[in-house]
Each structure stands twice: as C-alpha cells, then as structure tokens.
Amino acid sequence: MKRNVYISAAASVVLIVGGPVAAAAAATADTARTAPAAVARADVDAQGAAEAALKKYPGVVESLDKDGSVWHVDVISKDGKGHAELEVASNGKVTQVGKDTNDDPGEYKALLAAKVTAQQAMKAAVAAHPGTAWAVEWDDDDGATYWHVEVKESNGKTWNAHVDPTTAKVTASGSDSNDNDNDNDND
Structure with missing residues (x-):
C-alpha cells in the first residue's frame, strides 16, 4: 500500500512538473513553425x-x-x-x-x-x-x-x-x- 502511494505521488510530481514543460515545448515548436512568416523580408539586392x-x-x-x-x-x-x-x-x-x-x-x-x-x-x-x-x-x-x-x-x-x-x-x-x-x- 505504501508502495502504491509513493508511485502515485511520483506520478503526480511528474505530471505537475512535466505538464508546463511539455506545454512550453509545444509552444516553442509552434513559434518556430510560424516565426519566418512573422519576420519581414530584407530588401532584395x-x-x-x-x-x-x-x-x-x-x-x-x-x-x-x-x-x-x-x-x-x-x-x-x-x-x-x-x-x-x-x-x-x-x-x-x-x-x-x-x-x-x-x-x-x-x-x-x-x-x-x-x-x-x-x-x-x-x-x-x-x-x-x-x-x-x-x-x-x-x-x-x-x-x-x-x-x-x-x-x-x-x-x-x-x-x-x-x-x-x-x-x-x-x-x-x-x-x-x-x-x-x-x-x-x-x-
């Protein structure tokens, strides 16, 4: 029983810490895909x-x-x-x-x-x-x-x-x- 509590607590910590990290990673990947469109092109020489x-x-x-x-x-x-x-x-x-x-x-x-x-x-x-x-x-x-x-x-x-x-x-x-x-x- 104690073992199940420890596993559940560890899983909760992973989800609590990992959730925002995963969300940040997803946001960074999404920004990377759209960044070139937002940046103005330099003048053509x-x-x-x-x-x-x-x-x-x-x-x-x-x-x-x-x-x-x-x-x-x-x-x-x-x-x-x-x-x-x-x-x-x-x-x-x-x-x-x-x-x-x-x-x-x-x-x-x-x-x-x-x-x-x-x-x-x-x-x-x-x-x-x-x-x-x-x-x-x-x-x-x-x-x-x-x-x-x-x-x-x-x-x-x-x-x-x-x-x-x-x-x-x-x-x-x-x-x-x-x-x-x-x-x-x-x-």
Whole structure:
C-alpha cells in the first residue's frame, strides 16, 4: 500500500512538473513553425532581383536598375526573339510589365554571346570598388560592347564602371556622380 502511494505521488510530481514543460515545448515548436512568416523580408539586392526576374522569364539580363523600392529588369530570351520588362518588389515578387516576342535576334547577338553575364559584371565591379551594385546595363554604343555598372558607395556617391564582357576586367568609366540619391529620377 505504501508502495502504491509513493508511485502515485511520483506520478503526480511528474505530471505537475512535466505538464508546463511539455506545454512550453509545444509552444516553442509552434513559434518556430510560424516565426519566418512573422519576420519581414530584407530588401532584395541587385543579384536577388536578377535571379527573381530570370525565374519568371528565363533568358539574359540586359539591364537592371533600382527606382525607390522597385527593381526594373529587362530580360532578353535565350533565342533573342523575346524581351520582357519586369519589376521586382523589395520582397522579391516579380511582375511582368511588358513583353515583346517579335524582336530581331541579330540585335542581341553580342549580348547573347557575352561570356560575362550582368550578374557577373556586378560582382566584378563591386570587387573592384566596394559598395552596392545599383544598376547594370549592356552597352554596345560606338561598336564597343561592355557592361556599364553603377556602384553606390556607403557615403551615397555613385562609382561607374565598364566591365569587359569577355574578361570581366573592370575600368572606371569616368562619369562618377556625387548625387546622393539617383533612384528617384523623374525621367
């Protein structure tokens, strides 16, 4: 009889102590499952915007720039016949603004043949000059082809670079800007 009382008392202690512990463990597990949804996503950077745009419309990034909290990305289809204008929000959501499927593939021949992508050009420019890639654009003016990359420095100044589409060699473009906020242009 004494033994049954001891067993019953021990079981009661386990239930009294274990109940709140089990409830806390369950609450922690439930919080862990819902925590990511409650945490706000960080702004998408230029690389993330390019990746998101290419998931929506596969091809080659022709240009990318940030206006406020939205990235504007132009993508050329891999066959050069299509062109899409996309917007990537700060949370990574992609919206297709425009699309053309009647482009002349010859117009994009050099871009499609480039060994260095827009994403690689941005990485090369940031490696050469610390900051944040803010814009990239394929440029084939005057017969020369290169990536024009804008790198925003921590002090707000913009450093402009030309990146060779074959070697990824970075050179300063000579058109640096002292503007502190170029992303709100009303062109």
